[in-house]
Amino acid sequence: MRYARLTPGHGFKPSNSFLYYLQRIIVSPPLRGVCVKLFRQWVRVRQGVNNGRQSALRDQQLAALHAEGYVALGALFSREQCEDIQRYFADKVLTDRHDERTRFTIDAVPDTVRLGEYSLRDIVACPHILALANSETLLSLAERYIGCKPTISQLGVRWSFPKPDGRSDLQTFHRDSEDWRYFKVLVYLTDVGPGEGPHVYVRGTHRTRAPLRLHLQSDAEIDGMYGRDMLITAMGERGFGFAVDTAGVHKGAAPSAGRRLMLQIQYSLFRSYAYLYQPEPYHGALPLDRYINRLIVA
Numbered sequence: 057m058r059y060a061r062l063t064p065g066h067g068f069k070p071s072n073s074f075l076y077y078l079q080r081i082i083v084s085p086p087l088r089g090v091c092v093k094l095f096r097q098w099v100r101v102r103q104g105v106n107n108g109r110q111s112a113l114r115d116q117q118l119a120a121l122h123a124e125g126y127v128a129l130g131a132l133f134s135r136e137q138c139e140d141i142q143r144y145f146a147d148k149v150l151t152d153r154h155d156e157r158t159r160f161t162i163d164a165v166p167d168t169v170r171l172g173e174y175s176l177r178d179i180v181a182c183p184h185i186l187a188l189a190n191s192e193t194l195l196s197l198a199e200r201y202i203g204c205k206p207t208i209s210q211l212g213v214r215w216s217f218p219k220p221d222g223r224s225d226l227q228t229f230h231r232d233s234e235d236w237r238y239f240k241v242l243v244y245l246t247d248v249g250p251g252e253g254p255h256v257y258v259r260g261t262h263r264t265r266a267p268l269r270l271h272l273q274s275d276a277e278i279d280g281m282y283g284r285d286m287l288i289t290a291m292g293e294r295g296f297g298f299a300v301d302t303a304g305v306h307k308g309a310a311p312s313a314g315r316r317l318m319l320q321i322q323y324s325l326f327r328s329y330a331y332l333y334q335p336e337p338y339h340g341a342l343p344l345d346r347y348i349n350r351l352i353v354a
Protein backbone atom coordinates (compact mmCIF):
# COMPACT_ATOMS: atom_id res chain seq x y z
CA MET A 57 0.00 0.00 0.00
CA ARG A 58 1.27 3.45 -0.75
CA TYR A 59 0.19 5.93 1.89
CA ALA A 60 0.93 9.60 1.94
CA ARG A 61 3.33 10.17 4.83
CA LEU A 62 2.31 13.11 6.96
CA THR A 63 5.01 15.61 6.22
CA PRO A 64 4.59 19.35 5.67
CA GLY A 65 3.81 19.95 2.02
CA HIS A 66 2.39 16.46 1.48
CA GLY A 67 -1.18 16.45 2.75
CA PHE A 68 0.05 17.71 6.14
CA LYS A 69 -2.90 17.92 8.54
CA PRO A 70 -2.20 19.57 11.91
CA SER A 71 -4.88 17.50 13.71
CA ASN A 72 -3.41 14.24 12.44
CA SER A 73 0.13 15.25 13.22
CA PHE A 74 -0.85 16.28 16.77
CA LEU A 75 -2.34 12.82 17.40
CA TYR A 76 0.67 11.16 15.81
CA TYR A 77 3.20 12.99 17.96
CA LEU A 78 1.06 12.54 21.09
CA GLN A 79 1.38 8.77 20.80
CA ARG A 80 5.07 9.14 19.89
CA ILE A 81 6.07 11.21 22.92
CA ILE A 82 4.53 8.88 25.50
CA VAL A 83 7.30 6.28 25.59
CA SER A 84 6.98 4.93 29.14
CA PRO A 85 5.54 1.38 28.79
CA PRO A 86 3.31 1.64 31.94
CA LEU A 87 1.91 4.99 30.84
CA ARG A 88 1.28 3.70 27.32
CA GLY A 89 -0.44 0.68 28.93
CA VAL A 90 -2.84 2.98 30.81
CA CYS A 91 -3.62 4.91 27.59
CA VAL A 92 -4.23 1.67 25.67
CA LYS A 93 -6.64 0.46 28.39
CA LEU A 94 -8.64 3.68 28.19
CA PHE A 95 -8.69 3.85 24.40
CA ARG A 96 -9.66 0.25 23.86
CA GLN A 97 -12.50 0.57 26.33
CA TRP A 98 -13.76 3.47 24.24
CA VAL A 99 -13.63 1.34 21.05
CA ARG A 100 -15.33 -1.57 22.87
CA VAL A 101 -18.21 0.63 23.92
CA ARG A 102 -18.67 1.92 20.36
CA GLN A 103 -17.93 -1.26 18.39
CA GLY A 104 -18.81 -4.11 20.75
CA VAL A 105 -16.67 -7.11 21.61
CA ASN A 106 -16.15 -10.35 19.70
CA ASN A 107 -13.55 -12.62 21.23
CA GLY A 108 -13.96 -15.23 18.52
CA ARG A 109 -13.66 -18.96 18.99
CA GLN A 110 -11.21 -19.90 21.75
CA SER A 111 -8.68 -22.67 21.22
CA ALA A 112 -5.53 -23.84 23.01
CA LEU A 113 -3.44 -23.03 19.91
CA ARG A 114 -4.76 -19.48 19.76
CA ASP A 115 -4.12 -18.99 23.44
CA GLN A 116 -0.52 -20.13 22.92
CA GLN A 117 -0.07 -17.83 19.92
CA LEU A 118 -1.45 -14.90 21.85
CA ALA A 119 0.77 -15.64 24.86
CA ALA A 120 3.86 -15.90 22.61
CA LEU A 121 3.04 -12.63 20.85
CA HIS A 122 2.65 -10.89 24.21
CA ALA A 123 5.84 -12.40 25.63
CA GLU A 124 8.20 -12.37 22.65
CA GLY A 125 6.65 -9.89 20.23
CA TYR A 126 6.80 -12.61 17.55
CA VAL A 127 4.89 -15.78 16.87
CA ALA A 128 5.02 -18.15 13.90
CA LEU A 129 1.52 -18.80 12.51
CA GLY A 130 2.43 -21.59 10.05
CA ALA A 131 1.12 -21.84 6.49
CA LEU A 132 -1.44 -19.06 6.00
CA PHE A 133 -1.60 -19.57 2.21
CA SER A 134 -1.21 -22.79 0.21
CA ARG A 135 1.36 -22.98 -2.61
CA GLU A 136 -1.51 -22.70 -5.10
CA GLN A 137 -2.78 -19.53 -3.44
CA CYS A 138 0.73 -18.01 -3.58
CA GLU A 139 0.89 -18.90 -7.28
CA ASP A 140 -2.54 -17.30 -7.89
CA ILE A 141 -1.29 -14.13 -6.20
CA GLN A 142 1.98 -14.02 -8.17
CA ARG A 143 0.09 -14.66 -11.42
CA TYR A 144 -2.34 -11.85 -10.61
CA PHE A 145 0.48 -9.38 -9.91
CA ALA A 146 2.56 -10.38 -12.97
CA ASP A 147 1.40 -7.41 -15.06
CA LYS A 148 0.66 -4.95 -12.23
CA VAL A 149 2.71 -1.82 -11.77
CA LEU A 150 5.24 -1.59 -8.94
CA THR A 151 6.50 1.67 -7.46
CA ASP A 152 10.00 2.10 -6.07
CA ARG A 153 9.52 2.63 -2.31
CA HIS A 154 12.30 5.21 -2.38
CA ASP A 155 11.33 7.08 -5.56
CA GLU A 156 7.65 7.34 -6.42
CA ARG A 157 8.47 8.39 -9.98
CA THR A 158 10.04 5.01 -10.75
CA ARG A 159 7.34 2.59 -11.89
CA PHE A 160 7.86 -0.79 -13.49
CA THR A 161 6.59 -4.37 -13.71
CA ILE A 162 8.25 -7.43 -12.21
CA ASP A 163 9.71 -8.54 -15.55
CA ALA A 164 11.58 -5.21 -15.99
CA VAL A 165 12.98 -4.17 -12.61
CA PRO A 166 15.36 -1.19 -12.85
CA ASP A 167 18.85 -1.82 -11.40
CA THR A 168 18.44 0.94 -8.83
CA VAL A 169 15.37 -0.48 -7.08
CA ARG A 170 15.68 -2.27 -3.72
CA LEU A 171 12.01 -2.36 -2.70
CA GLY A 172 9.00 -2.25 -5.02
CA GLU A 173 5.39 -1.95 -3.86
CA TYR A 174 2.01 -2.63 -5.49
CA SER A 175 -0.85 -0.14 -5.25
CA LEU A 176 -3.65 -0.58 -2.73
CA ARG A 177 -6.15 -0.66 -5.61
CA ASP A 178 -4.43 -3.75 -7.04
CA ILE A 179 -4.03 -5.38 -3.62
CA VAL A 180 -7.72 -4.98 -2.78
CA ALA A 181 -8.66 -6.74 -6.04
CA CYS A 182 -6.07 -9.53 -5.61
CA PRO A 183 -7.35 -13.06 -4.87
CA HIS A 184 -7.07 -14.41 -1.29
CA ILE A 185 -5.60 -11.31 0.40
CA LEU A 186 -8.69 -9.62 1.86
CA ALA A 187 -10.06 -13.05 2.80
CA LEU A 188 -6.93 -13.77 4.84
CA ALA A 189 -6.84 -10.29 6.40
CA ASN A 190 -10.47 -10.77 7.45
CA SER A 191 -10.21 -14.42 8.45
CA GLU A 192 -11.60 -15.39 11.82
CA THR A 193 -8.14 -16.63 12.87
CA LEU A 194 -6.32 -13.35 12.27
CA LEU A 195 -9.14 -11.07 13.41
CA SER A 196 -9.56 -12.91 16.68
CA LEU A 197 -5.78 -12.80 17.32
CA ALA A 198 -5.90 -9.07 16.55
CA GLU A 199 -8.93 -8.43 18.75
CA ARG A 200 -7.37 -10.27 21.66
CA TYR A 201 -3.91 -8.70 21.28
CA ILE A 202 -5.20 -5.17 20.85
CA GLY A 203 -8.10 -5.63 23.28
CA CYS A 204 -10.92 -4.37 21.07
CA LYS A 205 -12.21 -4.59 17.51
CA PRO A 206 -9.09 -3.97 15.37
CA THR A 207 -8.57 -1.66 12.43
CA ILE A 208 -6.64 -2.80 9.37
CA SER A 209 -4.31 0.16 9.06
CA GLN A 210 -1.90 -1.10 6.39
CA LEU A 211 -2.13 -3.63 3.62
CA GLY A 212 0.99 -3.94 1.49
CA VAL A 213 2.64 -6.30 -0.98
CA ARG A 214 6.33 -5.63 -1.47
CA TRP A 215 9.22 -7.11 -3.42
CA SER A 216 12.74 -6.89 -1.95
CA PHE A 217 15.50 -7.22 -4.55
CA PRO A 218 19.11 -8.29 -3.94
CA LYS A 219 21.63 -5.47 -4.45
CA PRO A 220 25.42 -5.73 -4.24
CA ASP A 221 25.74 -3.03 -1.59
CA GLY A 222 23.82 -0.71 0.72
CA ARG A 223 20.39 -1.23 2.27
CA SER A 224 17.16 0.67 2.79
CA ASP A 225 15.85 1.92 6.15
CA LEU A 226 13.52 -1.06 6.41
CA GLN A 227 16.58 -3.30 5.95
CA THR A 228 18.36 -1.75 8.95
CA PHE A 229 17.28 -2.42 12.56
CA HIS A 230 14.56 0.01 13.64
CA ARG A 231 11.32 0.30 15.61
CA ASP A 232 8.00 1.34 14.06
CA SER A 233 5.74 3.88 15.70
CA GLU A 234 2.40 3.34 13.99
CA ASP A 235 -0.16 3.59 16.80
CA TRP A 236 -0.71 3.01 20.52
CA ARG A 237 -1.04 -0.75 20.04
CA TYR A 238 -0.63 -2.69 16.81
CA PHE A 239 1.07 -5.64 15.18
CA LYS A 240 1.74 -6.92 11.69
CA VAL A 241 1.06 -10.25 10.08
CA LEU A 242 3.76 -10.88 7.48
CA VAL A 243 3.26 -13.64 4.93
CA TYR A 244 5.97 -14.78 2.53
CA LEU A 245 4.73 -15.25 -1.02
CA THR A 246 8.08 -16.66 -2.18
CA ASP A 247 10.33 -19.15 -0.34
CA VAL A 248 12.57 -17.29 2.12
CA GLY A 249 15.88 -18.69 3.36
CA PRO A 250 18.96 -16.83 4.67
CA GLY A 251 19.71 -15.34 1.22
CA GLU A 252 16.21 -14.02 0.46
CA GLY A 253 16.07 -11.31 3.11
CA PRO A 254 14.32 -12.94 6.08
CA HIS A 255 12.61 -10.81 8.69
CA VAL A 256 14.77 -10.50 11.83
CA TYR A 257 13.23 -9.58 15.18
CA VAL A 258 14.85 -8.89 18.56
CA ARG A 259 12.90 -11.01 21.01
CA GLY A 260 10.96 -9.13 23.68
CA THR A 261 11.91 -5.61 22.58
CA HIS A 262 8.26 -4.59 22.07
CA ARG A 263 8.01 -4.45 25.87
CA THR A 264 10.97 -2.14 26.29
CA ARG A 265 10.94 1.63 26.30
CA ALA A 266 11.42 3.12 22.83
CA PRO A 267 13.68 6.16 22.55
CA LEU A 268 11.92 9.49 22.02
CA ARG A 269 13.83 9.97 18.80
CA LEU A 270 13.55 6.80 16.78
CA HIS A 271 16.73 5.89 14.95
CA LEU A 272 18.32 3.15 12.88
CA GLN A 273 20.75 0.76 14.55
CA SER A 274 23.56 -1.25 12.97
CA ASP A 275 23.85 -5.04 13.32
CA ALA A 276 26.92 -4.52 15.54
CA GLU A 277 25.00 -2.21 17.89
CA ILE A 278 22.15 -4.71 18.18
CA ASP A 279 24.61 -7.57 18.82
CA GLY A 280 26.26 -5.51 21.55
CA MET A 281 22.98 -4.48 23.20
CA TYR A 282 21.04 -7.75 23.08
CA GLY A 283 23.36 -10.58 21.92
CA ARG A 284 22.79 -12.92 18.97
CA ASP A 285 20.62 -15.31 21.00
CA MET A 286 17.90 -12.70 21.14
CA LEU A 287 17.47 -12.61 17.36
CA ILE A 288 14.58 -14.46 15.77
CA THR A 289 15.12 -14.99 12.04
CA ALA A 290 11.85 -15.85 10.29
CA MET A 291 12.45 -18.26 7.40
CA GLY A 292 9.91 -20.42 5.62
CA GLU A 293 8.38 -21.61 2.41
CA ARG A 294 5.92 -19.51 0.45
CA GLY A 295 2.69 -19.23 2.40
CA PHE A 296 4.45 -19.11 5.80
CA GLY A 297 3.21 -16.30 8.02
CA PHE A 298 4.01 -14.82 11.41
CA ALA A 299 2.71 -12.09 13.67
CA VAL A 300 5.15 -9.50 14.94
CA ASP A 301 4.80 -6.43 17.14
CA THR A 302 7.02 -4.04 15.23
CA ALA A 303 7.15 -1.54 18.09
CA GLY A 304 10.08 -3.86 18.91
CA VAL A 305 13.42 -3.78 17.12
CA HIS A 306 13.36 -5.48 13.71
CA LYS A 307 14.43 -5.36 10.09
CA GLY A 308 13.87 -7.18 6.82
CA ALA A 309 17.42 -8.36 6.06
CA ALA A 310 18.69 -7.15 2.70
CA PRO A 311 18.46 -10.12 0.30
CA SER A 312 21.83 -11.38 -0.95
CA ALA A 313 20.80 -14.26 -3.22
CA GLY A 314 17.15 -14.08 -4.30
CA ARG A 315 14.17 -11.72 -4.35
CA ARG A 316 11.44 -11.88 -1.73
CA LEU A 317 7.72 -11.12 -2.13
CA MET A 318 5.84 -10.45 1.10
CA LEU A 319 2.32 -9.52 2.16
CA GLN A 320 1.99 -7.24 5.15
CA ILE A 321 -1.24 -6.73 7.10
CA GLN A 322 -1.22 -4.29 10.01
CA TYR A 323 -3.88 -4.43 12.74
CA SER A 324 -4.11 -1.51 15.13
CA LEU A 325 -6.16 0.15 17.85
CA PHE A 326 -6.80 3.31 15.83
CA ARG A 327 -5.72 4.40 12.38
CA SER A 328 -2.04 5.15 12.03
CA TYR A 329 -1.83 8.93 12.29
CA ALA A 330 1.37 8.83 10.23
CA TYR A 331 -0.67 8.29 7.06
CA LEU A 332 -3.42 9.82 5.00
CA TYR A 333 -5.66 7.05 3.76
CA GLN A 334 -7.36 6.67 0.43
CA PRO A 335 -9.63 3.60 0.64
CA GLU A 336 -10.26 1.81 -2.66
CA PRO A 337 -13.52 0.45 -4.11
CA TYR A 338 -14.07 -3.25 -3.44
CA HIS A 339 -16.16 -5.29 -5.89
CA GLY A 340 -15.69 -8.74 -4.35
CA ALA A 341 -18.23 -10.90 -2.55
CA LEU A 342 -16.73 -11.02 0.96
CA PRO A 343 -18.96 -9.66 3.74
CA LEU A 344 -16.32 -7.25 5.06
CA ASP A 345 -16.77 -5.53 8.39
CA ARG A 346 -16.98 -1.84 7.50
CA TYR A 347 -15.26 -0.60 10.64
CA ILE A 348 -12.30 -3.00 10.44
CA ASN A 349 -11.77 -2.29 6.73
CA ARG A 350 -12.71 1.40 6.62
CA LEU A 351 -9.19 2.64 5.79
CA ILE A 352 -8.68 0.06 3.06
CA VAL A 353 -11.96 -0.27 1.18
CA ALA A 354 -14.37 2.54 0.34
Ligand SMILES: O=C(O)CCC(=O)C(=O)O
Nearest residue numbers: 226232254255302307308
Ligand atom coordinates in the same frame (compact mmCIF):
# COMPACT_ATOMS: atom_id res chain seq x y z
O1 LIG B 1 10.51 -6.45 5.35
C1 LIG B 1 10.54 -6.82 6.51
O2 LIG B 1 10.73 -7.99 6.87
C2 LIG B 1 10.38 -5.78 7.61
C3 LIG B 1 9.49 -4.67 7.23
C4 LIG B 1 9.62 -3.55 8.18
O3 LIG B 1 10.66 -3.29 8.73
C5 LIG B 1 8.50 -2.71 8.49
O4 LIG B 1 7.43 -2.89 7.91
O5 LIG B 1 8.63 -1.83 9.37
